[in-house]
Amino acid sequence: MAQRLADGENRRFNPDWTTKIFCHEVKGKPICLICNNSVAINKVANVKRHYTLNHPDYDRRFPPGIARRQEQLDRLATQANGQMSMMRGATSLQQRAATADYEVCFKIAKAMAPYSHSELFKKCMVSAVQALYPEKLNIQQTFQSVLLSRNTCARQIEAIANHVTEGVVYNLNSFELFSVAVNESTDINDVAQLSVFVRYYLNKFSEDLAAVILLTERTTG
Structure with missing residues (x-):
């Protein structure tokens, strides 16, 4: 519709x-x-x-x-x-480390992995660079500067989600018409949800997930 x-x-x-x-x-x-x-x-x-x-x-x-x-x-x-x-006044190293934070957290979100996996990922990353470049202390310090605690990962993913939502809203407000499709899905706990997809034309046809709404009533009919 x-x-x-x-x-x-x-x-x-x-x-x-x-x-x-x-x-x-x-x-x-x-x-x-x-x-x-x-x-x-x-x-x-x-x-x-x-x-x-x-x-x-x-x-x-x-x-x-x-x-x-x-x-x-x-x-x-x-x-x-x-x-x-x-x-x-932040250094370019700090800026690159912040970019790395978001890149890793984005991958974790897409894989639907637990946020705590970010801490394990950092340990593996640091261990790998220490083994590959034992004499390059500056490179090791660079990897150590990447913030990937569980709480940090949660904040980064929330910020990414807000950014994506704002982008979808901005795109939709650029057009007078768009189509909407809804479908029932379930989360990992088998709880019913309503998935709302939007489709619009911006140089090419694009489709985005607009919302996932918890269904508290019966899903039949």
């Missing part, structure tokens, strides 16, 4: 959000100055929802229109700028 998308949604960052909702823009994405978390979609409703749900007492502590609110905003903005400067 085909569905028409809503038109007229503003995807641009509004500078007024900084003073009203404590949010600034980083590389085209709205970032909360209070908790440094990003908002998935650049829409005023999403930014306001994050502010009201996660920081409900901020307007009481720093009421609009008073000097104390502006002082708090300036302090948070200074902290954010300092953090961004530190990130920009």
Whole structure:
């Protein structure tokens, strides 16, 4: 079946959000100055929802229109700028190590392997490079710098999933029409789920998994 998308949604960052909702823009994405978390979609409703749900007492502590609110905003903005400067100053080795983190975690996610396998993978990787290049301590240190703990792997995979979801949503909002197909599937515990696939044309026909929804009722019929 085909569905028409809503038109007229503003995807641009509004500078007024900084003073009203404590949010600034980083590389085209709205970032909360209070908790440094990003908002998935650049829409005023999403930014306001994050502010009201996660920081409900901020307007009481720093009421609009008073000097104390502006002082708090300036302090948070200074902290954010300092953090961004530190990130920009990261060495190329750190950047490559971060890329390696995501590459390995992406492979683990595609293989549907347990997150704890990332720690085993790093041990194997370090042991292999130590055996292959025993005299190359810099290479060994490079492999040691790759962060692949279970918790890190979970965060990286969640970030990858959010990025993929945002990409699918962006593609769908580029077209007026797309087709949707649904099918029942089960997870490793044999729990019924509804898989939602979307198909659209972007230079070529593309098909993406839009959502997997847990089915709590009966699946017959």
